[in-house]
Amino acid sequence: MGRPKPWLPFAGETLLGRVVRVLREVLEPVVVVAAPGQEVPPLPSGVEVVRDEVEGQGPLAGLAVGLAAVLSSTPDPAPVAYVSSCDVPFLKPAFAVRVVELLLEAPVRAAVPRVGGYLHPLAAAYHASILPVVRARLAAGDRRLTDLVARLPTRLLDPADLATVDPDLVSLRNLNTPEEYATALESLS
Numbered sequence: 001m002g003r004p005k006p007w008l009p010f011a012g013e014t015l016l017g018r019v020v021r022v023l024r025e026v027l028e029p030v031v032v033v034a035a036p037g038q039e040v041p042p043l044p045s046g047v048e049v050v051r052d053e054v055e056g057q058g059p060l061a062g063l064a065v066g067l068a069a070v071l072s073s074t075p076d077p078a079p080v081a082y083v084s085s086c087d088v089p090f091l092k093p094a095f096a097v098r099v100v101e102l103l104l105e106a107p108v109r110a111a112v113p114r115v116g117g118y119l120h121p122l123a124a125a126y127h128a129s130i131l132p133v134v135r136a137r138l139a140a141g142d143r144r145l146t147d148l149v150a151r152l153p154t155r156l157l158d159p160a161d162l163a164t165v166d167p168d169l170v171s172l173r174n175l176n177t178p179e180e181y182a183t184a185l186e187s188l189s
Contacts, residue, residue: 001177002178004039005175006040007039011188014041016041016043016086017043018091020043021044022092023096024044026093027096029070030046031047033051035052035056036052036054036055037055038051050065051065052065059145060138060145064131071128078128079127079129080125080127082100083125083126084096085122085123088123088172089173090170091171095165097165098161099123099125099157099162102125102157103126103127103155108127108154109130109152109154110124110152112154112155113162113169121146133151
């Protein structure tokens with residue numbers, strides 16, 4: 001992208017601030033995982049920022065830190081975590097709720113959208129009880145969320161599972177290039 005995604009302005013907010021706001025409408029607690037020393041935009045009170053233990057270990061390490069944080073949240077530890085990247089400006093609150101509901105409806109440890117043959121492990125829900133498995137995968141040198149998903153009892157969500165809350169699946173639209181960012185900004189008007 002050429003600059004830090006969390007700070008990109010979008011409709012009067014930063015990308016990270018927007019995702020946090022959307023998720024806080026429907027889920028608590030909201031925990032932001034950042035790299036060691038990474039600056040994050042100002043966030044509302046009550047949003048916990050935790051840091052990766054080692055920089056550059058990827059999203060699986062971020063999942064470990066985030067799950068540990070939700071398990072230690074007070075007054076009640078969260079049994080499930082919805083995981084999102086910060087670059088999904090069209091995330092719908094109902095989408096996150098539906099993914100969590102679909103996880104809780106099945107005897108699985110993860111619920112992950114699979115659209116067009118691609119998994120979306122950063123738009124998924126995970127049972128917090130998988131933290132030991134995540135740590136074991138990291139200790140084995142594995143850093144890929146998709147490898148974790150393949151090892152867990154997982155409910156793969158197809159578009160029909162999510163159509164009632166997000167028929168166009170805009171919640172999965174992430175921004176990876178300046179062109180995608182510019183197109184997303186244009187779509188606001």
